[in-house]
Amino acid sequence: MSEVETPDVDRPTSALVEEVVVPPGEARDLPPTPAARQVSLNERRAHQVVAMGGGDWAEVTARADAEGQDDVMVINMGPQHPSTHGVLRLVVELKGEEVISLQPVVGYLHTGIEKTCEYRTWVQGVTLVTRMDYLAPIFNETAYCLAVEKLLGIEAPPRAQALRVLMMELNRISSHLVWLATTGLELGALSIMLYGFREREEILDILEDVTGLRMNHAWVRPAGVSQDLPEGTEDKIRAFVRDMRAKADEYETLLTNNPIWLERTKGIGHLPLDDLIGLGTTGPMLRAAGLAHDLRKVQPYCGYEQYEFDVPTATGSDVYARYQVRLAEMRESLRIVEQVLDSLPDGPVMSTDPKVGWPAKLALGPDGLGNSPAHVQHIMGESMEALIHHFKQVTEGIKVPRGEVYVPIESPRGELGYHVVSDGSNLPYRVHVRDPSFVNLQTVSEMTLGLLVADVIAALSSTDPVLGGVDR
Amino acid sequence: MTTEPTTAEASENGFRPPDALQPVLTGLRERFEDAILDVGGHRGEVVVELERERLVEVCTFLRDHPAARFRQLASITGIDYLKYDDRPERLCADYNLYSFDHNIRIRLKVRVTVEDPNIPSVTGVWPAANFMEREAYDFFGIRFDGHPNLVRIQMPEDWEGYPQRKDYPLGGVDVDYINAHIPPPDTRRYKGGWTST
Numbered sequence: 001m002s003e004v005e006t007p008d009v010d011r012p013t014s015a016l017v018e019e020v021v022v023p024p025g026e027a028r029d030l031p032p033t034p035a036a037r038q039v040s041l042n043e044r045r046a047h048q049v050v051a052m053g054g055g056d057w058a059e060v061t062a063r064a065d066a067e068g069q070d071d072v073m074v075i076n077m078g079p080q081h082p083s084t085h086g087v088l089r090l091v092v093e094l095k096g097e098e099v100i101s102l103q104p105v106v107g108y109l110h111t112g113i114e115k116t117c118e119y120r121t122w123v124q125g126v127t128l129v130t131r132m133d134y135l136a137p138i139f140n141e142t143a144y145c146l147a148v149e150k151l152l153g154i155e156a157p158p159r160a161q162a163l164r165v166l167m168m169e170l171n172r173i174s175s176h177l178v179w180l181a182t183t184g185l186e187l188g189a190l191s192i193m194l195y196g197f198r199e200r201e202e203i204l205d206i207l208e209d210v211t212g213l214r215m216n217h218a219w220v221r222p223a224g225v226s227q228d229l230p231e232g233t234e235d236k237i238r239a240f241v242r243d244m245r246a247k248a249d250e251y252e253t254l255l256t257n258n259p260i261w262l263e264r265t266k267g268i269g270h271l272p273l274d275d276l277i278g279l280g281t282t283g284p285m286l287r288a289a290g291l292a293h294d295l296r297k298v299q300p301y302c303g304y305e306q307y308e309f310d311v312p313t314a315t316g317s318d319v320y321a322r323y324q325v326r327l328a329e330m331r332e333s334l335r336i337v338e339q340v341l342d343s344l345p346d347g348p349v350m351s352t353d354p355k356v357g358w359p360a361k362l363a364l365g366p367d368g369l370g371n372s373p374a375h376v377q378h379i380m381g382e383s384m385e386a387l388i389h390h391f392k393q394v395t396e397g398i399k400v401p402r403g404e405v406y407v408p409i410e411s412p413r414g415e416l417g418y419h420v421v422s423d424g425s426n427l428p429y430r431v432h433v434r435d436p437s438f439v440n441l442q443t444v445s446e447m448t449l450g451l452l453v454a455d456v457i458a459a460l461s462s463t464d465p466v467l468g469g470v471d472r
Numbered sequence: 473m474t475t476e477p478t479t480a481e482a483s484e485n486g487f488r489p490p491d492a493l494q495p496v497l498t499g500l501r502e503r504f505e506d507a508i509l510d511v512g513g514h515r516g517e518v519v520v521e522l523e524r525e526r527l528v529e530v531c532t533f534l535r536d537h538p539a540a541r542f543r544q545l546a547s548i549t550g551i552d553y554l555k556y557d558d559r560p561e562r563l564c565a566d567y568n569l570y571s572f573d574h575n576i577r578i579r580l581k582v583r584v585t586v587e588d589p590n591i592p593s594v595t596g597v598w599p600a601a602n603f604m605e606r607e608a609y610d611f612f613g614i615r616f617d618g619h620p621n622l623v624r625i626q627m628p629e630d631w632e633g634y635p636q637r638k639d640y641p642l643g644g645v646d647v648d649y650i651n652a653h654i655p656p657p658d659t660r661r662y663k664g665g666w667t668s669t
Contacts, residue, residue, distance in 0.1 A: 106625060106626065107624075107625060107626040107627065107628070110626040110627065112635065114611075114636065115635060115636050119642075119657040119658055150515050151515070153515070277543050277544055277572070278543075278598060278599045278600065279599050279600050280544060280545055280546065280598065280599075280600025280604075281600075282544075291572070293572060298575050299575065403514040403515065404514055404517075404519070405514060405515050405517060406517060406547070406549075406568055406577070406579065408546065415546060417546060417547055417568070419547065419549040419566065419568070421551060421556070423555065423556050429555075429556060430549075430551050430552075432547070432549040432550070432551075434546060434547035434549075434568070438603060438607075439547075439600060439603065439604070441603070442599070442600065442602060442603050471626060472626075
């Protein structure tokens, strides 16, 4: 544990200040006083100062006390607050209704996914990483698989690459829709909340058709994807794209010139571009400050260079500009989805190299989903070699050559990077995730200074944090 | 740049840094010859291993030099190389830098021992390092000297030990109602009942 600086106390005679200064993580009784000796244990518990995660509460209250600022109020928002997009805690110091300091406290959703990855095979890792940023699962899977493929020195077949792009762009729309819906909800625009979740549901239906699950798909696998598009999905996606264009216009009608929306978003949460770059911000927030930086354009992956799309930017660098960029990105994603469907190449969706491609072919039988009868026939009756490959892959998993790579992709929130280290065995040596929500969250302290409490919610929301990704 | 890779650049698998990075590497070698331990990489990525003493100087140089302009600190990865190689400096902080101007990436590695896990903080060069260094401290116990608020970020702050180190015990689970113990995942084998290898 590092030493936490105890604040300078200007009033050394005040006994009260010494009582409140508690090192983080240590719940201590107040020093016994004649009155406190007589109260029961339960009542004494009520007087305890308990510093919960983050270790700043005692520090903050002590500083406020020490400075004798009677008009400074310390508010604890979260971790269970409907506007914090998950279990995020904000320690806000207020002067009147003006924010003079804000500290995000994270870690409430930490589940040790990175560590768990080290004790599961490379293919099983997909199932773990998809649960990090749960609004953008396909991006997590793709980035992880691209990193594994880069270590292996292979590329997925063209059809798998195109399908990944297709699903990622649908996923991007659904993620932005949730952003639009929740931000609308928090600013009092209830209809946009209903509309956003309604359209997202259609995308989740498509994702369910293709992957089998609404969320946490584990559909992208190293060397390909687990299943091809089922019959009829293409038409469903085309119909969705057609509808979604009209729906996006509807959102614009509702919000873009809505005076209440403008009042709540224009000029709120402004940060200059230099500050954003210094704080490591990526994604729509950076583009809303005028920098057209998009990894799909500058360092293309999965064949993004084949598709024609623009990188929308805005110059306001406030909540409104971020809204404009995200709405425009949904339209660009629709363009990409259409182009992928038009140019979808034929061929396998999983590498045919028996050393890396997952061998099983799934099929729906009378007793449910399982290995296809043709595949079972092949390994049990026709090819001893296929049986060996199947057995080795399923029990031991693929072996990935020793090395270390970093693969970034453009997720709906910014640069999602996977730093993967292999020691040559069938388990990853280290998987580190550079999650955009985690890095972007640092901007919240900066951009909320001087705002009103109600605007803190708008500013926080404009960073689009997903706490599953922040805490991992 | 058409210079042939020197022996220091070319590792056994024929590593050659991309052309866009050559001026950066040349500049680094000229200024910080003594601080650079190794220039290597894998799959087209360039990794420069440094002595920790001059890290902040090197980072400032990389951020400001016109051929580099690494204005974005993309990520800091903590790694524990205990079971990876035999070097006593098993803890590693891996800095991932990106340059908007030249669209290039470079990684810096600084390795330290568990006994002396101090690395100067780069929060003065890139404010983005704040959360990232806290994360590496939290999971690996790397101490970033000069960090404004180096406390745990993901784990509860009274947590003992650094959970992503390779020698951190993984624990196990007692299952009371059948009087069994599920061993930690790295030693777990199922042989008609959970046993430990």
